[in-house]
Amino acid sequence: MARAQRRNIQPDPLHVTVWKGHTLYSHVVAAEGRRMIFVSGQVPFDREGNVVGPGDMRAQLRQVGENVKAALEAAGATLEDLVKTTTYTTDIVEFFRHADVRAEYFDPALPTSTTVEVRRLARKEFMVEVEAIAMTG
16 A cells, blocks of 8 residues: 655744654644544553553553554554554653653654643553554555
């Protein structure tokens, strides 16, 4: 499947957020394509429904990244097709300590991004959840 035509834009008047050498997101992604893919909030479940990494943000981020990747692949897309992510975390300070893991999955596309600290997710063991939107040509 062809990729959507896309352009990552960092407008001059807006601050570009860099954490540990990684630009964390694009302020704007202009995308033209025929197909949009919406991925529901992915949590740190493995295939059998076990919570991966209770109390370990790094392990949970990796599992969530793998889940987003698998969801996109099932729809005929890749991580490079991402245009938007929304991340919910129960500990934003701990989340940003592991920006390198997030970068492994989302840096190729540098999608627009919103990150929100919440009191709790659907299960008390969950520390992070990511929903995503991708576009293919």
